[in-house]
Amino acid sequence: MQTLRIKRSKNKKKKIVSVGEIVCFTFALLYCILQNSALFFAPYLKTSYLLICMIIFAMLKIFFQRYDIKILVFLSVSAAFAGLISYHAQDPMPLVIVVLIFLLHDVRWKTTARTAFFTLTASIMMLYIGSHFGWIPNYKEIRDGAVRHAFGMTQATVMSDLIFLAAAAYVYLKKKLGAFSVIGLGLAAAIVFHYMNARNDTLGIVLLTAAPFLIKIPHIGPMKTFGKLFMPISYPLFAFAALAITKMYAYNKSMIGNIHLDQLLTGRLQLGYTAFQRYPITWFGQHVIETGGGRAGPIASIHNYFYIDSSYLHILFKFGIVFTVLFLLWICLRIYRLIAAKNYLPAIIVTLVGLETMWEANLFSPLNFTLFMLAANFRNEKADQQIPRIER
Secondary structure, three states: OHHHHHHHHHHHHHHHHHHHHHHHHHHHHHHHHHHOEOOOOHHHOOHHHHHHHHHHHHHHHHHHOOOOHHHHHHHHHHHHHHHHHHHHHOOOHHHHHHHHHHHHOOOOHHHHHHHHHHHHHHHHHHHHHHHHOOOOOOOEEEEOOEEEEOOOEOOHHHHHHHHHHHHHHHHHHHOOOOHHHHHHHHHHHHHHHHHHOOHHHHHHHHHHHHHHHHOOOOOOHHHHHHHHHHHHHHHHHHHHHHHHHHHHHHHHOOEEOOEEHHHHOOOHHHHHHHHHHHOOOOOOOOOOOOEOOOOOOOEEEOOOOEOOOOHHHHHHHHHHHHHHHHHHHHHHHHHHHHHHOOOHHHHHHHHHHHHHOOOOOOOOOOOOOHHHHHOOOHHHHOOOOOOOOOOO
């Protein structure tokens, strides 16, 4: 009888922890969305407030769930290192991510993706409705004479990023896309291209749609081998490419033949080059002052702010060489484990998120749910047998 009571008590604690993890992740997603929204109170939502909430959630989880001393020591060391980087950068985001990884490391991939999809989708719909009826400002940006709609966010690219990440979560959840799914994703890509003129996110959604079909094509041995070799090292390659292309701006304004890359990337290379002029690259990060948001008026130019619109350069300048190298190495090792476990679809999705964030700034953010999928215990997934596999 006593054994049964103990078992029930443990199960009850597990349920409380499981619900708490989902609530915590949902709260972090909503908080980051509201931070970047056009709502009047958004400027008052500091990342430090989010960190305090995450620490409270983490303490409750430790209280309800026993942990081995080795895990707690590793967590303490990771938090101390993240705290050092946060101190130098005057940005608590590294600590927020470390605490969130701890909170979500034993959550199933499907749960993480489902939470991200429903939270992002519901937020996108509410922001659109609010901006349509005038409850939330609909900031507009001008690019090449075209008007880009932010639909309740501070910039159009921020809204398109949310749609891209929602699409990534959807593709992972569905795994096998039917006609309606393909049409829906195509419609999302068309909306992003037409109303936000966001070429990067449009391409990303198209590639996400193609991913489940590509891994099922038979007789693609060379491409399969290339993918297995490329994906584990893709993030360092993306980082190097972003760095090299940005540095090229100083020599020829990033012209390749008749292609003007900086114009194609809406001034991102010029902003990256400006970052190199203003700040050195340090070992442990620094305080980088950025201004952006499009709050100047109902229609704002994309060139009236300074923001490092490449995740890799953003991490490098703000958090330093040591943190950037360790972060990229961790991602490489986790993608390698995905490939080794034949979890090809999530590996492709993570790679496409890395490609998309070459010129977007949401790689190192709670909005990027793939970070927390990578941090999950692989043994809890048992290679997720619903994921399509490619036989050797």
